[in-house]
Structures are given as C-alpha cells and as structure tokens.
Amino acid sequence: MIRKAVLPVAGFGTRCLPASKAIPKEMITIVDRPVIQYVVEEAIAAGIRDIVFVTSSNKGAIENHFDTHAELEASLEAKGKHDLLASLRAIVPDDVNIISIRQGEPLGLGHAILCARPIIGDDEPFAVLLPDVLVDNSDNPRSDLAGMLEAYDQHATAQLMVEEVDWAQVEKYGIVAPAGDVPAPSRSADLVGMVEKPPRDQAPSNLAVIGRYALPGAIFPILEQTSPGAGGEIQLTDAIESLREQQGVQAYRMRGTTYDCGQPLGYLEATLAYARRHPQWGDGFKALLARYHEES
Numbered sequence: 001m002i003r004k005a006v007l008p009v010a011g012f013g014t015r016c017l018p019a020s021k022a023i024p025k026e027m028i029t030i031v032d033r034p035v036i037q038y039v040v041e042e043a044i045a046a047g048i049r050d051i052v053f054v055t056s057s058n059k060g061a062i063e064n065h066f067d068t069h070a071e072l073e074a075s076l077e078a079k080g081k082h083d084l085l086a087s088l089r090a091i092v093p094d095d096v097n098i099i100s101i102r103q104g105e106p107l108g109l110g111h112a113i114l115c116a117r118p119i120i121g122d123d124e125p126f127a128v129l130l131p132d133v134l135v136d137n138s139d140n141p142r143s144d145l146a147g148m149l150e151a152y153d154q155h156a157t158a159q160l161m162v163e164e165v166d167w168a169q170v171e172k173y174g175i176v177a178p179a180g181d182v183p184a185p186s187r188s189a190d191l192v193g194m195v196e197k198p199p200r201d202q203a204p205s206n207l208a209v210i211g212r213y214a215l216p217g218a219i220f221p222i223l224e225q226t227s228p229g230a231g232g233e234i235q236l237t238d239a240i241e242s243l244r245e246q247q248g249v250q251a252y253r254m255r256g257t258t259y260d261c262g263q264p265l266g267y268l269e270a271t272l273a274y275a276r277r278h279p280q281w282g283d284g285f286k287a288l289l290a291r292y293h294e295e296s
Contacts, residue, residue, distance in 0.1 A: 212254075
C-alpha cells in the first residue's frame with residue numbers, strides 16, 4: 001500500500017487575496033480548523049503515514065500548525081483544559097511523520113512534486129493531494145482516496161481521481177479521455193489521453209481531474225526531463241501524459257463531493273457543508289441559517 005503523500009503548498013494563493021496576503025491560503029479555516037488539516041486527515045485516514053509538505057519561505061505557519069507547541073500544551077494542561085489539549089495532540093498521530101522540503105522557485109506543480117524526490121525516491125509509489133480541494137466522503141462507507149490507493153495496488157498503474165462535471169464547465173478543468181466507457185463510481189478505466197481546459201465541443205468526456213493522484217516513483221525522472229510548458233512552468237499534466245505513453249495511466253472515478261477552496265466561494269460552500277454537520281456547532285449553525293433565511 002502507498003504510505004507516502006506529497007502536498008504542494010508553496011503557491012501564493014492569489015485567488016484568495018487579500019485573505020492570503022499574510023497567511024497561507026491553506027491556513028484559512030473551515031469552521032474550526034484550517035483547510036490543510038482536513039486534507040491531512042483525509043490522507044491519514046487512507047493509510048498515509050509520511051506526509052511531505054513542499055513549502056516556500058512564507059509558509060512557516062503550516063509547519064508550525066503540525067508541530068508541537070510545548071508552551072501552549074503546558075498552559076492548557078495547567079488550566080485543566082483537557083479536551084482542547086487532546087484536540088491539539090490529535091492533529092498528528094504518533095505514527096505519522098510530517099516532513100517539509102522547500103521549493104526555492106515557483107516553477108509549477110510538476111516542479112513542486114519533483115522537489116519531493118529526495119524523500120520519496122524513484123522506486124516507491126506515492127500519493128499527491130492538492131490542498132485547494134476538499135473531498136467530502138461523509139455519505140460514503142469509505143473515502144475516495146482509500147479507494148484510489150487500493151486501485152493502484154490492484155492494477156499497479158498510476159491513478160488520477162476524476163469526477164463528472166457539467167458539460168458546460170469542462171473548459172475549466174483538465175479532462176480525461178477514457179479508452180472505453182466511462183468508469184462506474186469507485187472504478188478505474190484506462191486512459192488514451194488528457195486535454196487541458198478543452199472547449200465543450202472538443203472535450204472527450206466530462207470527467208475532470210480534481211487534485212488527487214497515485215503515482216509511481218518513475219514519474220520523477222520523467223518530471224526531470226519535462227520541458228517547461230504553459231507559463232514557463234513544469235506541468236505535472238505533461239509528465240503524466242509521458243507516463244501514460246510509457247506504462248499507462250488510469251482514471252479513478254470518485255463518489256464524494258469536492259469543494260474548491262482555492263477561491264472564496266469554494267471556501268464558503270465548504271463552510272456551509274461542514275458546519276451543518278459539525279458535532280458541536282452544527283445545530284447552532286443551522287439555526288443561524290434558518291434565521292437569515294427568514295430575514296431575506
């Protein structure tokens with residue numbers, strides 16, 4: 001099973017300005033925790049035990065959040081605030097390692113993944129989770145990430161998590177071209193290609209890549225040889241296309257719901273979804289929604 005995951009968190013988060021000017025966009029909260037914590041929890045629940053943050057010089061708050069805060073913990077213990085203390089200590093379980101490595105220059109997602117090569121190595125598969133996207137599996141018996149990692153084990157083939165999007169929205173996404181029929185939810189299908197943000201009449205499907213990948217270590221030498229593409233950046237999509245030509249790539253169709261937290265409306269939608277079912281704040285939040293609905 002895949003036990004390592006790379007989370008690229010070095011970007012500026014320009015879609016979230018001005019909120020992300022002084023703090024990382026990944027540290028903006030959804031209800032009672034930063035969005036990055038939800039993504040880490042998703043990885044841990046799927047069996048990941050080594051989490052590699054690819055960071056930059058302005059992302060120290062992320063590393064601090066997942067580090068021990070001895071003074072704060074001592075203060076909470078002295079004041080008898082044991083529930084709060086337990087919640088802090090549960091952020092990173094004892095059997096999980098948090099590792100950080102710097103991306104010195106913003107040279108694209110592919111380059112960010114390549115920065116993790118010294119930690120992952122070329123012989124071990126790993127997951128990639130983009131922290132802009134929350135994957136909500138609250139209505140499903142297991143997470144989509146766990147299912148995708150299992151599919152990698154079964155097929156020994158790279159997996160791209162995809163979801164069906166409205167045909168009118170395909171030009172906003174990377175769209176995959178299945179070799180045959182669209183896979184059923186929680187199933188994989190071979191790909192014959194990918195198209196980045198195609199016009200509707202040229203899209204091979206309405207299956208959009210949503211920011212979860214299971215990749216072999218063989219992607220690293222491919223990334224190393226990948227020439228800069230759009231924007232002068234090393235594109236992960238280009239490297240995955242080369243990988244597909246060499247050894248195949250599959251699309252894993254998810255069941256859950258995604259929230260794009262890389263932009264303000266996505267954060268608001270995620271807040272609505274997660275707050276309504278929060279064990280402590282859910283009832284009060286739903287009462288607030290009802291009150292504002294009556295006043296509108």
